[in-house]
Amino acid sequence: QFSLFLAAQEHPNIMLTKAGIDNVRKGCTQYPLLQQSFAQVKDAADKAVEGKINIPVPKDGGGGPSHEQHKRNYQNVLACGVAYQISGDAKYASYVRDVLLGYAAQYEKWLVVHPKSKASNQAGRIFWQILNDCVWQVNVIQGYDMVYDAITPRDRKTIENKLFVPVLKFITENSKETFNRIHNHGTWAVAAVGLTGYVLNKPDYVEMALKGSDKSGKTGYLAQLDQLFSPDGYYTEGPYYQRYALLPFVIFAKAINQYQPERHIYEYRNKVLEKAINTSLQSTYSTGVFFPINDAIKDKTFESAELVYGVDLIYAEMGGKADLLDVAQKQGRVIVSDAGLKVAKDITEGKAKPFQYKSLIITDGAAGNEGGLAVLRSGSNNDQQCLVFKAASQGMGHGHFDRLNILYYDNGSEVFSDYGAARFINIESKNDGEYLPENKTWAKQTVAHNTLVVDKTSAFKANLNEAQSHYPEILYFKGDGEVQAVSAREDKAFPGVSMVRTSVLLHLPELTKALLVDVYKAESSAAHTYDLPFWYNGYVTDASFKINAFTDQLRPAGTKYGYEHLWMNSNDSVPGGSGYITVMNNKRFYTTHFAGGSVLNVKTVSLGANDPNYNLLNAKAFILSRSQSHDQTFISITESHGLVDAIAETTTGAKSTVSGLKVIKADRDGTSFSFEVQGKVYQLIMNYTDKNNFIQLIK
Amino acid sequence: QFSLFLAAQEHPNIMLTKAGIDNVRKGCTQYPLLQQSFAQVKDAADKAVEGKINIPVPKDGGGGPSHEQHKRNYQNVLACGVAYQISGDAKYASYVRDVLLGYAAQYEKWLVVHPKSKASNQAGRIFWQILNDCVWQVNVIQGYDMVYDAITPRDRKTIENKLFVPVLKFITENSKETFNRIHNHGTWAVAAVGLTGYVLNKPDYVEMALKGSDKSGKTGYLAQLDQLFSPDGYYTEGPYYQRYALLPFVIFAKAINQYQPERHIYEYRNKVLEKAINTSLQSTYSTGVFFPINDAIKDKTFESAELVYGVDLIYAEMGGKADLLDVAQKQGRVIVSDAGLKVAKDITEGKAKPFQYKSLIITDGAAGNEGGLAVLRSGSNNDQQCLVFKAASQGMGHGHFDRLNILYYDNGSEVFSDYGAARFINIESKNDGEYLPENKTWAKQTVAHNTLVVDKTSAFKANLNEAQSHYPEILYFKGDGEVQAVSAREDKAFPGVSMVRTSVLLHLPELTKALLVDVYKAESSAAHTYDLPFWYNGYVTDASFKINAFTDQLRPAGTKYGYEHLWMNSNDSVPGGSGYITVMNNKRFYTTHFAGGSVLNVKTVSLGANDPNYNLLNAKAFILSRSQSHDQTFISITESHGLVDAIAETTTGAKSTVSGLKVIKADRDGTSFSFEVQGKVYQLIMNYTDKNNFIQLIK
Numbered sequence A, B: 001q002f003s004l005f006l007a008a009q010e011h012p013n014i015m016l017t018k019a020g021i022d023n024v025r026k027g028c029t030q031y032p033l034l035q036q037s038f039a040q041v042k043d044a045a046d047k048a049v050e051g052k053i054n055i056p057v058p059k060d061g062g063g064g065p066s067h068e069q070h071k072r073n074y075q076n077v078l079a080c081g082v083a084y085q086i087s088g089d090a091k092y093a094s095y096v097r098d099v100l101l102g103y104a105a106q107y108e109k110w111l112v113v114h115p116k117s118k119a120s121n122q123a124g125r126i127f128w129q130i131l132n133d134c135v136w137q138v139n140v141i142q143g144y145d146m147v148y149d150a151i152t153p154r155d156r157k158t159i160e161n162k163l164f165v166p167v168l169k170f171i172t173e174n175s176k177e178t179f180n181r182i183h184n185h186g187t188w189a190v191a192a193v194g195l196t197g198y199v200l201n202k203p204d205y206v207e208m209a210l211k212g213s214d215k216s217g218k219t220g221y222l223a224q225l226d227q228l229f230s231p232d233g234y235y236t237e238g239p240y241y242q243r244y245a246l247l248p249f250v251i252f253a254k255a256i257n258q259y260q261p262e263r264h265i266y267e268y269r270n271k272v273l274e275k276a277i278n279t280s281l282q283s284t285y286s287t288g289v290f291f292p293i294n295d296a297i298k299d300k301t302f303e304s305a306e307l308v309y310g311v312d313l314i315y316a317e318m319g320g321k322a323d324l325l326d327v328a329q330k331q332g333r334v335i336v337s338d339a340g341l342k343v344a345k346d347i348t349e350g351k352a353k354p355f356q357y358k359s360l361i362i363t364d365g366a367a368g369n370e371g372g373l374a375v376l377r378s379g380s381n382n383d384q385q386c387l388v389f390k391a392a393s394q395g396m397g398h399g400h401f402d403r404l405n406i407l408y409y410d411n412g413s414e415v416f417s418d419y420g421a422a423r424f425i426n427i428e429s430k431n432d433g434e435y436l437p438e439n440k441t442w443a444k445q446t447v448a449h450n451t452l453v454v455d456k457t458s459a460f461k462a463n464l465n466e467a468q469s470h471y472p473e474i475l476y477f478k479g480d481g482e483v484q485a486v487s488a489r490e491d492k493a494f495p496g497v498s499m500v501r502t503s504v505l506l507h508l509p510e511l512t513k514a515l516l517v518d519v520y521k522a523e524s525s526a527a528h529t530y531d532l533p534f535w536y537n538g539y540v541t542d543a544s545f546k547i548n549a550f551t552d553q554l555r556p557a558g559t560k561y562g563y564e565h566l567w568m569n570s571n572d573s574v575p576g577g578s579g580y581i582t583v584m585n586n587k588r589f590y591t592t593h594f595a596g597g598s599v600l601n602v603k604t605v606s607l608g609a610n611d612p613n614y615n616l617l618n619a620k621a622f623i624l625s626r627s628q629s630h631d632q633t634f635i636s637i638t639e640s641h642g643l644v645d646a647i648a649e650t651t652t653g654a655k656s657t658v659s660g661l662k663v664i665k666a667d668r669d670g671t672s673f674s675f676e677v678q679g680k681v682y683q684l685i686m687n688y689t690d691k692n693n694f695i696q697l698i699k
């Protein structure tokens, strides 16, 4: 047991601080971004204050009325807290007090197991799962901190004893399992408890938050910082959950830094928190959209609140660079806080620089040796080519069976995409807004990805425990020069099949855009069927072979591992095993030249079979396919070319300038092939056995 | 034969004039929009001058290399003409001269029938169809006019005698049929000939352009102005072709006004040209996209060059209002011309006002009595609801069999949409960029539209001549107030079936957005199958009944009239014949409540069957369906509600607030029904026999 915090006498003391408040108040009239951000907060606060307080008995699942009302309540409490601090108007403080007293009057009467709770997650008391209760508390305690001085000691006592202390107990006792989980739900739990412990001056709870309920340090916030992030700051569940997980990490870190600066929490584990925020930003395409690997909602961008907190905090308190101001500008708001003040001020002073997107490899695993996520980029932020290569580990329960998957972006659009999660988030009529059954039967399966499927199954036969215990080996990475490349090996996903994939962004002097070159090699002593899907966006406008789409009947492409959800649209044998297919997408053309041995089929499929409840979105793929093959190499070169100007009705460059793809060698040790660009012959050689001379371009 | 034009001694004298040139030159440095517009032209001109002149022997179809090169050539000639006038730099004039001498050296050697010509259109000599030759000439002659004074008389003689005079002859003689057509191809032809006649001072050709090759006035420009537009300025082929047709009308009008102001061409037929331009703008949704009725490429907006000419000209020369400046700003450019100068100047001076979109009915037919296009609008330009009701006539060869079709927009998106044309314009691999066979088998058919299909056929059995000889009768139109409505009757589309459709934008005090109420009544003494499709965008998220999507096999929904292109996805009988279906589209929900008698089926379909060449785009519909019915009334109320915020992951208002749709009366004379909104009961009564009391809302 340690002593009470000195700083605990001061309120507020988290994102807004007593020391900073005068400057923030002034900044709200000086710096446009802070001014607008406060105007939004104040607008929300005013709407709240004008409305009627509504604290319904918890009843509904995600997206339902009581769920949404409790969510609004915590947003209102936070907004009114900020509005009170900046404006000094007591009505906002009164609102917060009344809401909290309202909860205090009811909270202990509510069921300890929410009526809509599910076996998959520990129950909340306000929401269907404890996670949302913790999010609620993280927000509400900040609002309370901001109006603390405006509430009478008597009311504070009621609020603390009848609401916050029971919440602390509920999280640490009823939900002990979640509280001690090394998992993003655990982070929300420890942040809720830790922040509340600081504000209520209860060091015991802070200690539990930092070191787990037994205070041993095996669980809790610090153990989460140790184990949930790789040394590069990668969160194993992937960018979507990384972003989500960041918020409690960031807010709690800020509180720790305020109350116990001696912990040097920002420096912890070589500044892992700062790395996590930077890695999160680097896990977006130049439009700000997060790479949707694993369970991910696809429209999510770095504009989300978590990254607003993250960007403001690393810029203001961790020495972040001026290119973060570019992100802040795109976010269009700052946190009304000491950190937000600095960001808004520096933007006003013209310090912003374009965000520096990088080609990089982000290692996975607590020790950084469990594969990783590779990102290759080319071009300006306005027209960026971006290849994402997933050689990371499984990523726990939200992971997809997508070993060596690639995602490819160009021209502000997805070219080869990942389906993300099968979920209509917060739409009650769709499984209460939760993951749909098709998330498991479709979205997680291998065939839903741009990676090799062996014998129409999924990697690890879609067994999570099996998948979780293996990870790919990164063979090669080079993030600059004319041959940017990444290569990785996966030997365990399919029994008896060893796979190496090598993806390249190749810059040739004849072309303004890089070529995406992709070589997927599989070795096996047994015969297999190999399917390599390319999930494309747009419409097929040309092909070297005749695509004979089925005209009068569609049937599913299989019965399991996701194939049951695919309508088979065509299945054509390609003479000579090589050819091309051209897709028009967002006013540009993408021609994929391919070669895969002497007998190759190209199938086209569309998503939607065995979907009685219309839970699946539109998606289309072409699949390079070989059957009865032992060793197999698929080579493809995708050129981005041309321009469709729909307004002027002009089309240029609709034909690919690449031709003559010829395989020279494709065996276990290496792959080499040649192709022509505008009459000039190039040869690419990959030596899988020589890391020092892995790829060679011969001109 | 009349005398030579006085003004013909002056060059330039069309969009740029000798009298205006000094001011335009100055304006190019003073007014940002003109400055940018000139910078773009100059950039194109500089690229042209730096490049090599290339005049290929005509060879390819639309989108092919020689096609695109000849297109670039005319663009370059025009750009260099302007660049010469503004900058005075002789290199631009030399470029134009050299290109024209190049054409002059070859033109007469080229085949008089282009090798890629098709039976459907008269052949060009430079392009596959004469239309493109005329467009070429309209542009090139303007470029020539601008550099006229910089070319030696000797070179002018060569250019005129070896190129322009042969072109004049080719158009008026070899292509006489097109030249004398009352049709947009004819307009390009007369504009090409008329402009050339003015610039070359050949009044005979001008006279032919104005009054037809026999100068009788039965054809030619004036006859086209009389016959191609309705008194409201509607062009019977629809907004897409209206826009396209406008350019030659506008440019030729400007030339006539310069050379023969005594013709008062702007005043002609009650200012029909000005009306046509205004009607064209009113034929767009608030995003600027043209309503894609009939054969239309869907991405087309008022940013297209034709409307830049149109807007600049009516603003500067026909007394256009200040809200046109809003359109000009969105166009982002002006014509570098006397008119563009005025637009750019007035924008700089802050005179722009938001464009005034209107609810209006635009009559069709030369006498204005052949039906019309009704448009109902509600809300600001940022979030406009817009209902388009097509009660116009067939619209000639590009018309679709879509009697009483509706299109519905909201929130910047299509809610119920029209497929437009089946065409990948300018993409050579897709039927040389021309209309695809599916334009006829699919896009024109009735089932491709949001209108009634009887017995799975198409209106007029898809017979153009039959369709062209009948048009709907407009029964009622009211474009303001709480009940905006349009109603029309069509008795000839399906033998023995009389149809009346009434569509309403209904403003209720409980709702911020209007409700779309739609009542489709069919009468027949015989039993029929009635299908009413709603072609929706987005995803079905909810329904009052269980949708049982077919899981393991899809079959086409029929064998002809477009049904052969539909995969039948589900077919459910709806208990009681009424219910709702909710679609999520662009972050908003659209719930369609419907009632259609005691036994009603809802089918869902998706486009793509019998499409061996992948020529069709994605499209989905739900279809209200009755079989064995004599008289039939389909009532629907579509509510726009809720908000999905993907960044914040919040969803509000996912449930419709409309309920309890009850049919009170549905017979030949009238329809009445009631429904509830937030507990309040409303009743709508339609009296088809009483035009003075057509619709009543009872509260």
Ligand SMILES: [Zn+2]
Residues within 6 Å of the ligand: A292, A293, A294, A295, A400, A402, A418, A419, A420, A443, A444, A448, A449
């Ligand atoms: Zn995935």
Ligand SMILES: [Zn+2]
Residues within 6 Å of the ligand: B292, B293, B294, B295, B400, B402, B418, B419, B420, B443, B444, B448, B449
């Ligand atoms: Zn149509």
